[in-house]
Amino acid sequence: MTIDASGLAPAAQRTLAVWHDVFVSRNSDRMRPLLAEDVVLHSPVVRSPIGGRTACLLVLCTVSSIFQGFRYHRTYVGGRQEIALEFSAAIDGWDLKGIDLMRFNDDGEIAEFEVLIRPLRALSALGEEIGRRIGPQLMQIKRSTPIH
Secondary structure (H helix, E strand, C coil), X not given: CCCCCCXXXXXHHHHHHHHHHHHHHCCHHHHHHHEEEEEEEECCCCCCCEECHHHHHHHHHXXXXXXXXXXXXXXXXXXXXXEEEEEEEEECCEEEEEEEEEEECCCCCEEEXXXXXECHHHHHHHHHHHHHHHHHHHHHHHHHCCCC
């Protein structure tokens, strides 16, 4: 799939080019420099935002390992530092569709990441599996990482 992100700032384009491979490969070492230290993740399965690179890496790598057949489809550029990526995957026999909304900082790092997923049953299955795999660990990190 070809991603047309020509409206993005050059640094954000470089990050996005690496992101597609990194998310599917679950490579946290390669994902780490793509995320700002103070990145904020808005997950559809937790009430409050998740702040900081460590917690976001934990969630994103876990989600990547849960999704089956993950694939990006369409790209929407919202400005020089904002993009929306439509994706599909499956979990527990449920096909899902979703959108990743990303905002990049001036250095091209992902500064804010929001995920939207449907249908509700697939989202519920994702939340249950995340809770089972990393729930206590994520709560501990969230308590120790304030969001600015």
